Amino acid sequence: MAGLAALLSFGSDRSSTETLTALSRALAPRGSEEARDVNGSAKLLVRAALPIVHRLDTTTLIVDGIVELSTLANRYAERGPLGLVGGADPYTLIMADPEGLVLARSGDGPPLYYARTRGSVLVASEPTALLAAGVPARPDPETVARFLAVGGCDEGAATFFDGIRRVLPDQVVEISAGHTDGWLVRAHPPARRRGTAITGRMALLGSVGEGRLGVLLGPGLPGAAVLGAALAEHPQHRGLPVYSVNFPGLPMDSSAYASALLGPLPEASVRHRALPFFADEIDVDGFLADVGEPVPDLSAYLAWAVARSTGGEVDALLGAAGWCGPVGHLSRLADRVAARYGVALRFPYRGLETGDEALRGELRVLAERTLPPVSLRAAVAAPGAGGESSVVRRPGGPPGRATSEAATLEPPLREILVRLRAEMIGALLYPHHGPTDHDGLAVMQHLGDASEADVARLWRRYLLERWLVTVVAPHERQPEVPAARQAPPRPRAATITAEGAEWVTHALVTEPITAGDRVAEKFAWYVAEFAHGADKAARQALRRPWHLLVAAKPVAVAQGLARAIWEIEPGSYARGLVRLAGPALGLADPWSMQVALDHTGPARLGLAALCARLGRVNWAERVAGPLARSVCPPREQACPPAHLAVVPPPRRADRVAEEIVAALRKTLPDDVYAMLEGCAVVGADETGLRLLGWSRPGEPPAALLARLCAHNPFGQGDERTPLVLALAAPRRVAQPTARKGAKASARRR
Structure with a gap:
C-alpha cells in the first residue's frame, strides 16, 4: 500500500x-x-x-x-x-x-x-x-x-x-x-455500479487470489466455507496454513474446534498453528496506533494480532470477519495491516447480505463439496453456528446482516475485561471523554451478570479512552507550563511561622508503599538517611526540638486496608447519603461513603449528611468525626493503589507512631533522637488536619501540627512524600552596622 x-x-x-x-x-x-x-x-x-x-x-x-x-x-x-x-x-x-x-x-x-x-x-x-x-x-x-x-x-x-x-x-x-x-x-454522491449481484461462491473464490494464502479459522458454517474455498483453490503440493487464536487460562473452545474441523482432513492438506495470546498482555495501544481510530469489536484486534504474527509466512489472510456486526471498519483495518506488515486481510463476507437464507444454502453446498462430512458436522454443531438468531438485524447497522456468529474463535469478552479490570476501572473513573461513567462502573462490579450488549459497550469505551491517550493526546497542543506539578527529585523545604517561631518542613521522597510493608523500619531508614546526608543547617536543626509527621494513607495501605472500588458494594443508604450531602463531606462517591459507613455507623453519618445538606459544614465535620473524614476517595493522580481504591484511616495509629519512634531509636544518633518532640500520624488535605496517632507523653501540640499541615506538605498527587520533618529554622544573627564616617577595617593579608 x-x-x-x-x-x-x-x-x-x-x-x-x-x-x-x-x-x-x-x-x-x-x-x-x-x-x-x-x-x-x-x-x-x-x-x-x-x-x-x-x-x-x-x-x-x-x-x-x-x-x-x-x-x-x-x-x-x-x-x-x-x-x-x-x-x-x-x-x-x-x-x-x-x-x-x-x-x-x-x-x-x-x-x-x-x-x-x-x-x-x-x-x-x-x-x-x-x-x-x-x-x-x-x-x-x-x-x-x-x-x-x-x-x-x-x-x-x-x-x-x-x-x-x-x-x-x-x-x-x-x-x-x-x-x-x-x-x-x-x-459528489458515490457512483452506483451496474452489474449482477455477486454470489457467495463468487465472493469466496474471488478472495483467494494469488500468492501465499493463509486462513484465520472461524466458527460455524461461514468459517467452514472460507476454509473450503481456500482448500479448493490452494495448490495441493503444500499444506494450507491455518491459524487460530488461543488464550491460555481462558474458557474457550478454539483448540477442540480446530481438532474437530481439521482432524478429518488429509494430513498434508493443512498446517495448523494455534497462536497463543494472553489477556493481560493485549497490546491495545499498539493496535490503535496502527489503525488510527477505534474499532467496535475484539475480532478486529485478533485479526491484526494474527497478521502481525504471521508476517513473512503468508501474503494474504482469509477470514470470516464481516459475517456479522459492523463492517465499515474492515477496509481501514485491511489497509493499515497491509501497509505495515505486508499481509493482505481479505473478508469475502463484507459486501454480502449475510442474513439471506439463500446465501447460507450456497455456503453449505460449497462446504459439502470441499470438506469431509465429519468436518462439516463439527462446524455446524459449533456454538452460534446457525438458527433463527443468525438473521436478526443489528440495531443501527446495515440491513440483512447476521449478528449472532462471531468472526473468529475469540475468547469471552467478559473474561478479557476481568483481566483488564484495573485499566477498565481507571478508564471509567477518570475518562478523557465525558464525565465519570457510573453505569459502566456498575456493570464492571457485576460483570458476570452483565448482558452481552453492556460488555461490548464497555470494550468500546475502553478502546475510545485508550485512543484518546495513544493517538489524540500526542497531537494536542501542549501548554507552555505543565498543568500537573511533577514530583520533586529531592526533599522539598518550606518555611512556616507557628506560635511565634519559624519552622522548616522537609518532605522525604520514598519508594511506593505496598500492602505488607513494615513501615516503621522503612520510615525510620528514610529519616536516618536524611539525617546523615543533610546540610549543615539541617544537622544543626536536628539537635534542637523537631517533629516527625507521617501521612495516614500510606500507613493504611501498608496495613492492607485499601479497598479496590470493584470490591466495594455500595448500598442504597450510601448512595442516598451521597445525593443528600453532595461533596460537602468529602465523600462524593458511593464507594467512599460505604467505607465511611462501615467505620462510623449509619446514624452518625446520616446526621452529618443532613447537617451538610442544611449548609452547616462545620457541624457536619464535627458529627462525622475524624475517622469518617479520613476516608480517602480514589483520586486520579494518587500513588497506586489509591488511584483505584478507597483508603480508610489506619488501625491503631497511636501504636504505629510508637513503633516508628522505637525504630528511630535504633537508627538515629543519640543526640538527634533525644530532641525528637513527637511523631504524629495525620490525615491532611485541603479541608485541614486530622490527628489520628501520637507517640510521646502528654498532649500533642494541636495548634502547631495544624499550622504545619495547613497546605498539606505531603502533596495531593503522586509525590510519594509520606514523611515530613518539621525542624526549627536557623537562628538569624543580627549584623552590626558600621558607624557613619568610620573607616573600614584593613583586610588581613
Missing part, C-alpha cells in the same frame, strides 16, 4: 515544505521512498517502495492501486472527474490540475482523508498524517456517541476526528478555488 498526500495552499514555499515533510514522516510506514511534484497551487507526495508521479497533459496524478492510465485518461476526457471511478480493480488517486485537486476512490480502494485548515486543504492516506501536519486533534462528538451506543463507525464521510472527512467508495471529491472562504470542497 502506497501513501498518498497532497497540499493545496497559497502559502509560502517554506511552510508548504514543512507541511509536506510532516506528511511524509507520518506516512513513512507505507513506503521507504518518496516522490513529490507541484502543479499550480497543489503539491503532491507519494511514499512507496517505488513511488511514481504520473503526468498527463496539464494534470499530475498519484495512484494507490492498479489502474490503466490510458483507459483512465479516456474516461476523464469523456466524463470529467466522475470518470475517474468505475474501474475493474479498486484504487485511490489524487489528481492535480491548475484549478485544484480531484480525489477519487474507485470501489473499495485504499482509504483517503482530507481536511480544511486556515487557507489550505490537506489530503492523506491516513488521518494521523493530517494531525502531524497541523490539523487540530479534536474528537468528533457525533461519531464518538454513535460508536459508544451501537459500535457504528466508517459508515459515512465523518471520522472520529472533527474536521477530517474520508472519501467514500466510488466517490469523487473536487477541491477548487472558492470566492469567499479560500477553497471550495465539492463531494
Whole structure:
C-alpha cells in the first residue's frame, strides 16, 4: 500500500515544505521512498517502495492501486472527474490540475482523508498524517456517541476526528478555488455500479487470489466455507496454513474446534498453528496506533494480532470477519495491516447480505463439496453456528446482516475485561471523554451478570479512552507550563511561622508503599538517611526540638486496608447519603461513603449528611468525626493503589507512631533522637488536619501540627512524600552596622 498526500495552499514555499515533510514522516510506514511534484497551487507526495508521479497533459496524478492510465485518461476526457471511478480493480488517486485537486476512490480502494485548515486543504492516506501536519486533534462528538451506543463507525464521510472527512467508495471529491472562504470542497454522491449481484461462491473464490494464502479459522458454517474455498483453490503440493487464536487460562473452545474441523482432513492438506495470546498482555495501544481510530469489536484486534504474527509466512489472510456486526471498519483495518506488515486481510463476507437464507444454502453446498462430512458436522454443531438468531438485524447497522456468529474463535469478552479490570476501572473513573461513567462502573462490579450488549459497550469505551491517550493526546497542543506539578527529585523545604517561631518542613521522597510493608523500619531508614546526608543547617536543626509527621494513607495501605472500588458494594443508604450531602463531606462517591459507613455507623453519618445538606459544614465535620473524614476517595493522580481504591484511616495509629519512634531509636544518633518532640500520624488535605496517632507523653501540640499541615506538605498527587520533618529554622544573627564616617577595617593579608 502506497501513501498518498497532497497540499493545496497559497502559502509560502517554506511552510508548504514543512507541511509536506510532516506528511511524509507520518506516512513513512507505507513506503521507504518518496516522490513529490507541484502543479499550480497543489503539491503532491507519494511514499512507496517505488513511488511514481504520473503526468498527463496539464494534470499530475498519484495512484494507490492498479489502474490503466490510458483507459483512465479516456474516461476523464469523456466524463470529467466522475470518470475517474468505475474501474475493474479498486484504487485511490489524487489528481492535480491548475484549478485544484480531484480525489477519487474507485470501489473499495485504499482509504483517503482530507481536511480544511486556515487557507489550505490537506489530503492523506491516513488521518494521523493530517494531525502531524497541523490539523487540530479534536474528537468528533457525533461519531464518538454513535460508536459508544451501537459500535457504528466508517459508515459515512465523518471520522472520529472533527474536521477530517474520508472519501467514500466510488466517490469523487473536487477541491477548487472558492470566492469567499479560500477553497471550495465539492463531494459528489458515490457512483452506483451496474452489474449482477455477486454470489457467495463468487465472493469466496474471488478472495483467494494469488500468492501465499493463509486462513484465520472461524466458527460455524461461514468459517467452514472460507476454509473450503481456500482448500479448493490452494495448490495441493503444500499444506494450507491455518491459524487460530488461543488464550491460555481462558474458557474457550478454539483448540477442540480446530481438532474437530481439521482432524478429518488429509494430513498434508493443512498446517495448523494455534497462536497463543494472553489477556493481560493485549497490546491495545499498539493496535490503535496502527489503525488510527477505534474499532467496535475484539475480532478486529485478533485479526491484526494474527497478521502481525504471521508476517513473512503468508501474503494474504482469509477470514470470516464481516459475517456479522459492523463492517465499515474492515477496509481501514485491511489497509493499515497491509501497509505495515505486508499481509493482505481479505473478508469475502463484507459486501454480502449475510442474513439471506439463500446465501447460507450456497455456503453449505460449497462446504459439502470441499470438506469431509465429519468436518462439516463439527462446524455446524459449533456454538452460534446457525438458527433463527443468525438473521436478526443489528440495531443501527446495515440491513440483512447476521449478528449472532462471531468472526473468529475469540475468547469471552467478559473474561478479557476481568483481566483488564484495573485499566477498565481507571478508564471509567477518570475518562478523557465525558464525565465519570457510573453505569459502566456498575456493570464492571457485576460483570458476570452483565448482558452481552453492556460488555461490548464497555470494550468500546475502553478502546475510545485508550485512543484518546495513544493517538489524540500526542497531537494536542501542549501548554507552555505543565498543568500537573511533577514530583520533586529531592526533599522539598518550606518555611512556616507557628506560635511565634519559624519552622522548616522537609518532605522525604520514598519508594511506593505496598500492602505488607513494615513501615516503621522503612520510615525510620528514610529519616536516618536524611539525617546523615543533610546540610549543615539541617544537622544543626536536628539537635534542637523537631517533629516527625507521617501521612495516614500510606500507613493504611501498608496495613492492607485499601479497598479496590470493584470490591466495594455500595448500598442504597450510601448512595442516598451521597445525593443528600453532595461533596460537602468529602465523600462524593458511593464507594467512599460505604467505607465511611462501615467505620462510623449509619446514624452518625446520616446526621452529618443532613447537617451538610442544611449548609452547616462545620457541624457536619464535627458529627462525622475524624475517622469518617479520613476516608480517602480514589483520586486520579494518587500513588497506586489509591488511584483505584478507597483508603480508610489506619488501625491503631497511636501504636504505629510508637513503633516508628522505637525504630528511630535504633537508627538515629543519640543526640538527634533525644530532641525528637513527637511523631504524629495525620490525615491532611485541603479541608485541614486530622490527628489520628501520637507517640510521646502528654498532649500533642494541636495548634502547631495544624499550622504545619495547613497546605498539606505531603502533596495531593503522586509525590510519594509520606514523611515530613518539621525542624526549627536557623537562628538569624543580627549584623552590626558600621558607624557613619568610620573607616573600614584593613583586610588581613
